[in-house]
Amino acid sequence: MLDRRHFLGVTALALAAPRVALARPVAGPAQSISEAAWRDLARAGSLHREGSAGYADLVRPQNLRYAGIRPAALIRCAAPEGVRHAIGWARQNRMPFVLRSGGHSYAGTSMTEGLIIDLRAMNAVGLRPDGLLEVAGGALNADLYTALRRHDLAVTHGRCLGVGASGFLLGGGIGFAMRDHGLGCDAVEEADLLLADGRILTVSARNEPDIFWALRGGGGGVFGAVLGWRVKPVPAEDITIFRCSWDRNVEEVFWRLTQALEAAPARMGSKITVDAAPPGSAHRPAVHLLGQLRGTPEDVEAILAPVGPAAQRRIAHVGYWDGQDALSDAGPPAYYQETSHYAGRLPHACVEEVFRRCRLWPGTSGEAVFKMFHVGGRIREVASDATAFVHRDAEWLTGTELAWTVRDGVRRVEDNLAWQRAFHHAVADATGRQGGSYQNFLDPALEDPARAYYGANLPRLAAIKARLDPEGAFTPPRRQGIPG
Ligand SMILES: Cc1cc2nc3c(=O)[nH]c(=O)nc-3n(C[C@H](O)[C@H](O)[C@H](O)COP(=O)(O)OP(=O)(O)OC[C@H]3O[C@@H](n4cnc5c(N)ncnc54)[C@H](O)[C@@H]3O)c2cc1C
Incomplete structure (x- = not known):
């Protein structure tokens, strides 16, 4: 467990030496994992275990308040099959896991002492022949901007290039265009959701409407891993x-x-x-x-x-x-x-x-x-x-x-x-x-x-959560998310 000092990002060391970076290691849940099991996980993507080269930069969250948490490992998955394997592996090895796209959670909910499943490499954004924007589950605002700009299109988006599109859309998505075009999530037509049991569902107003309802405002890391979105853009006017x-x-x-x-x-x-x-x-x-x-x-x-x-x-x-x-x-x-x-x-x-x-x-x-x-x-x-x-x-x-x-x-x-x-x-x-x-x-x-986040919609969200993820595999830390 991290103590209060740690969450404030303030340590005795920092007080004594003001500009020294803060990161007191915290024991993680990795000790019981065998080398064979780690090799198995590496089949899911590029694996970075605690202490390996580049690990510190990769795991660092945007809110440094949570930078002292030491994940056992981060696995960067390049394809849906990798994400599925990593989730199955974490559940089999009883290791807590979180999903990460942009790492911009205010409450550090893509930080864990267990496994970070990082979708950043799944960042393609493109325009389909039917006019919908195909946004991969790990794309950032920056990826979205580049594709939209190329086609002279727009959606409601935020100002920070490093925010992940999935985190943004799952929570609703506000930006300066929202009064004109609605929330970011209001433009979503379809999403692919990987569930805790390994199934991938394509949800829309016609297919699994209950889950589609929940993904537009239900929050990140709650129901499963969103692998892709189809979003309806508008023309980018001056x-x-x-x-x-x-x-x-x-x-x-x-x-x-x-x-x-x-x-x-x-x-x-x-x-x-x-x-x-x-x-x-x-x-x-x-x-x-x-x-x-x-x-x-x-x-x-x-x-x-x-x-x-x-x-x-x-x-x-x-x-x-x-x-x-x-x-x-x-x-x-x-x-x-x-x-x-x-x-x-x-x-x-x-x-x-x-x-x-x-x-x-x-x-x-x-x-x-x-x-x-x-x-x-x-x-x-x-x-x-x-x-x-x-x-x-x-x-x-x-x-x-x-x-x-x-x-x-x-x-x-x-x-x-x-x-x-x-x-x-x-x-x-x-x-x-x-x-x-x-x-x-x-x-x-x-x-x-x-x-506070879900108000009158909480009972319906809780029922959907209980149906999709009865064991609470997707449980954001620090009391965030939806109780099942
Ligand atoms: C500098 C800054 C500017 C911001 N500006 C805006 C703004 O203008 N408008 C706005 O609405 N919000 C804004 N936000 C808030 C932002 O939308 C949320 O913090 C969002 O959740 C960040 O998403 P992320 O992918 O970057 O973060 P992450 O920390 O990677 O993820 C956030 C949560 O979503 C989960 N998650 C990530 N990827 C997936 C996925 N593919 N499937 C399912 N769950 C996933 C994570 O597990 C975590 O619980 C801003 C935040 C910051 C720090």
Whole structure:
């Protein structure tokens, strides 16, 4: 078991020698595996056992908070048969396993002390004659972008190139195009799912509709391994991208901005962020807006006019994919914890609470922000029980991002996490606690994660989980996933 210090990514060594990398080895479950058994596993793909060359780089998750976990091995499978063999092997040898595509789980759910089954080599993305996009189960956003750009097409996608398409789609999939075109998962027409018992099912609205329902919002690593997706793209139309910041009269700006965006057409997708600033620091919370509109710069100017003049602004009409280059975010590995909470139209009382909390940030050597993704639009056109993604009625997805580095001690990180949790509860109180949390922004500190992620859809998801995986072979760590 890992202790709390370890999960904070903070060790005594780190405190003494601030820039030293953190990784205290943790004993894994590999001791009882024979060499013959390891050779058998190697038939599934390229095998990297603990301590082998390249192992550390391959197993490292995007959230370094979980980088201290030492998997017994990682197997990179290049074909569905390899994934099937690896899952069968792990079950036969009683070794816990997780699936991995992009490794970007907020809660490190593609990290285990057992076996990582890595699908990264299964990353082909291509356009079929019927106009559907064929996306292999281990493809990343980057693979998707390249293929879509080549054909002048688009889907709803996120900003980070390293996020895996499977993780993204399984949790719903949000991005600036979601108000215009729906969630990423709303464009899925078909998926191939490898079950714990080795069967591969092709699921769609016609074939196994219950499982198809569950894969659109039920979350990653829960029902089986998705080996491939068929997704319906849309034409990539020119857009206006915008990036603006306000540093004066920030409470009023924030309020006017939320009102302006709530009245904006669904062709506009955006995210507001407010910087947190420790008390007494020279840095003051500023308000930032980032997003895209399928429309002209004049349309953006008109929508933002009531907000008042920005200290900085860039508004540009660009080709869709050039716009994505400008909006994309490298998202390098870091130590972090995120929270999320779905809300309706923002009550005015929330404004004061947000800024008060931002100004109480204890501070780390990383960053902290309050953020609000504007949701709604086409997402609402689908009923909340039509797919497993339940949060259809919301107007905003709120949350806080908190990052730290090895320079911050245990106490400091814990104080920050407590600040973040109090912030989460305060926003939930101000906007309605029933809002729930986003199943792609996994939050291991939630009291009842499954209820927060799946709400009223949880009983149906649990029944499907119990039918497909009665022994719980696919159980994401840290209380994530769906109880069977
Ligand atoms: C920097 C950053 C930016 C992000 N931006 C966005 C965004 O814009 N929009 C958004 O919606 N989300 C975003 N996310 C969240 C992201 O969508 C989820 O964390 C997603 O689960 C990551 O998928 P992954 O394959 O990269 O991660 P992994 O850690 O590899 O996998 C995540 C989970 O899915 C499981 N899984 C992976 N592959 C498969 C598969 N083929 N079949 C079944 N289960 C599988 C894993 O076991 C794990 O439980 C972002 C995350 C980060 C860190």
